[in-house]
Amino acid sequence: MIFVPLPYVVALLLAILLIQMVRRSDGNKPNLFFAALIAVYALQSLVIGTRWGYDIVALLPVQAILAAIIPALAWLSFEGLRDGRSPRNRPLLLLHALPALMILAFVAFWPMPISLALIVIFLGYGSALTWLAWLGPNALGSSRLDGVGNAYRALQITAFAILGSGFIDVIISLDFAETGGTHSGGIVAIGNVLALLILGTSATVAGTSQPASEDDGSGNEIPSPVPSAEDARIAASLDELMQTRSLHRDVDLNLNRLARKMGLSTRQVSGAVNRVKAMSVSQYVNDFRVKEACRLLANTDDPITRIIFDAGF
The missing domain is CATH 1.25.40 (Serine Threonine Protein Phosphatase 5, Tetratricopeptide repeat)
Incomplete structure (x- = not known):
């Protein structure tokens, strides 16, 4: 043997x-x-x-x-x-x-x-x-x-x-x-x-491709203390940036890129999203991608595969 x-x-x-x-x-x-x-x-x-x-x-x-x-x-x-x-x-x-x-x-x-x-x-x-x-x-x-x-x-x-x-x-x-x-x-x-x-x-x-639905990726629930005025300002600026520049379409988007575009630290951006939106940054961006995919499904005849990529998945 x-x-x-x-x-x-x-x-x-x-x-x-x-x-x-x-x-x-x-x-x-x-x-x-x-x-x-x-x-x-x-x-x-x-x-x-x-x-x-x-x-x-x-x-x-x-x-x-x-x-x-x-x-x-x-x-x-x-x-x-x-x-x-x-x-x-x-x-x-x-x-x-x-x-x-x-x-x-x-x-x-x-x-x-x-x-x-x-x-x-x-x-x-x-x-x-x-x-x-x-x-x-x-x-x-x-x-x-x-x-x-x-x-x-x-x-x-x-x-x-x-x-x-x-x-x-x-x-x-x-x-x-x-x-x-x-x-x-x-x-x-x-x-x-x-x-x-x-x-x-x-x-x-x-x-594993399934995203977490109630945590930040670490297994711990996202802390959600009362957001400050600064948190609200950062979150509003991020909303505007995402909507005007469609950053969610970038499949390689990461927290560092978002923070650099806003001229802030990653801790400021992630903290504001956690407290104002009660979700992680990845979940926040994923919401934009889901909404974009729904819009394309409703208003275009593009194949699903193309829609997936166009939405940023």
Whole structure:
């Protein structure tokens, strides 16, 4: 019977996920960091399966270097949704290569601290992702409004996965210290399966198209305190902007774009919409799209597919 390590199956499923993501981009460039994250994780699964499935110890340095790349790519994938800047306009981008370079240096000259360094890297990036998630869905201002809720849930899941990987590294290090690594193979296998479940859940959430009807994408009901006069002014200005310029027709519309057009911060815009309209910005824009679709259905003979796109869906 041919033995196929479980991580090989993980790698295959991740490769399928990557292909589907590229195919769904509809001619637009996919999130390059997220695509790279899936590719590196698939490669890491192959390395893990070969190392622990066939006991090839020589692959440990490769496994360590790839492990250092994963959390940095996870952070870059979601951090880019905050301001929408392209990689070339992010001057600190190269700093995120330092963890992998540090592990590479340890592999070459001083292997002893590698485990501790990986733990620090995973817990550090996991904490950063948790902080980004704590800011709420509006922190992902460059995410398309029709997908910000799903992007936020995927961020929460990814933060949990990266932090969990750090804690698994701690358990493996303790196992090596106490038993010489007797249980490490099983721990790695279980950790890989859990990672598959987490990433699969994240992919399912990201692919869900149903919008939330009573929350802001974070699972919490929208706060609706008494709006101020400033909130009413911002909401009225936004109404006028949406009606005169038909911004809802832009399928890539996001909170950052709306705020820039109004000369306000994203917090001011989202807060005013939440308090005056008692809904999230994505729901607010979606209402315009629904009304536009109804108008086109009633007054034109255009096919439904064209109406969907013309309304901004």
